[in-house]
Amino acid sequence: MITWSILLIGFLIFLGSLCLHIIIWRINTPKNYFFALLVVFVAIPLAVGVIVINWLKVFYIAPIEWFSILFLYFSFVGAYILSYPAIQASCPSLLMLLIIGGSTSRGITYVELKSGFDSSALVETRLQDLIDSGFAVESNDYYTITKLGKLVLRPFMLLRKLLGLPMGRG
Amino acid sequence: MLVVSPILILALHAVVSRYFTRYKPAVSRQIVCAICILIGHIPMAMSLWYFVMIDVQEALPTILYSLVVYNAIGYSYFHIFNMSETARRIRLLYELYLAGQLKSSDISSSYNPQDILLVRIDRLISMGQIKQADNRYILDGYFLYYVAKVVAFWGNLIKSPMMKLFVR
Numbered sequence: 001m002i003t004w005s006i007l008l009i010g011f012l013i014f015l016g017s018l019c020l021h022i023i024i025w026r027i028n029t030p031k032n033y034f035f036a037l038l039v040v041f042v043a044i045p046l047a048v049g050v051i052v053i054n055w056l057k058v059f060y061i062a063p064i065e066w067f068s069i070l071f072l073y074f075s076f077v078g079a080y081i082l083s084y085p086a087i088q089a090s091c092p093s094l095l096m097l098l099i100i101g102g103s104t105s106r107g108i109t110y111v112e113l114k115s116g117f118d119s120s121a122l123v124e125t126r127l128q129d130l131i132d133s134g135f136a137v138e139s140n141d142y143y144t145i146t147k148l149g150k151l152v153l154r155p156f157m158l159l160r161k162l163l164g165l166p167m168g169r170g
Numbered sequence: 171m172l173v174v175s176p177i178l179i180l181a182l183h184a185v186v187s188r189y190f191t192r193y194k195p196a197v198s199r200q201i202v203c204a205i206c207i208l209i210g211h212i213p214m215a216m217s218l219w220y221f222v223m224i225d226v227q228e229a230l231p232t233i234l235y236s237l238v239v240y241n242a243i244g245y246s247y248f249h250i251f252n253m254s255e256t257a258r259r260i261r262l263l264y265e266l267y268l269a270g271q272l273k274s275s276d277i278s279s280s281y282n283p284q285d286i287l288l289v290r291i292d293r294l295i296s297m298g299q300i301k302q303a304d305n306r307y308i309l310d311g312y313f314l315y316y317v318a319k320v321v322a323f324w325g326n327l328i329k330s331p332m333m334k335l336f337v338r
Binding site for chain 2: 001002003006021022025026029068072075076078079082083085086088090091092093094095096097098100101103105106107108109110113117119120122123124126129130135136142143144145149150152153157159160162164167169170
């Protein structure tokens, strides 16, 4: 059975990691954000957790309760890390909604909507992100996918295959 | 049951997605995915009832825990699916994977900014979030608009302003 303390501890660990994430990002947004998110949301909480359990012996939590706490915590972390690209990469769909929602009640034409976007940033910044994350390399204006890039891409290809869908249009 | 819930959602989605692709292709794929996640609440609730429901008062933290974890997993699944459908980086990786290597000019011709915007307009219309009237786009639903506002607020909080693509 799950107790209120399991819910509370899982939530508090996530809240602590979130605060740390906000502080670090406000000081200096990491270039390789995926690695930085893993450090903030996985490595640091696990290290702190091990210290709290083994050295300080502040309070006792049974292994099965730790499993429940970590399962709750990582379900939050997974949800947040997967939401992060929409924030970091300035999701065009959400941006469109903000532009349309911020226009007059008559709405906005396609030309007006398009003029609001920095066209080059829509593709070029994403390409730069792929390079910064080690998913692609650029040499003499030629871009090539890396092994890491293929490793990231293949699960998406498998998912689309399982769902009977062609690859998304991006 | 919670541990295997992503497999359950995937299996359900694989069946439902194939049905909609064949018989109702106009329905937004994101809506189909969200419906599958919502349907997944039923087996979750049934297994919870069967395994742990003795006293509702006593089982309240378990019910809340299951609800929170299942929805967090469902939300994560939705994002993974949505990335496979809409993410520019995944599309670019796929183009590079297919071609072996590409020049930046080749990338611009096969995946240009105009396509990116038009595909998203179509998607938002099929999701009932915007509509076109007299050649102008206006909001039709407010759900994703408020999501966008929350994301913009959070982006500002972590100094990753969402409006950086907006040039005016």
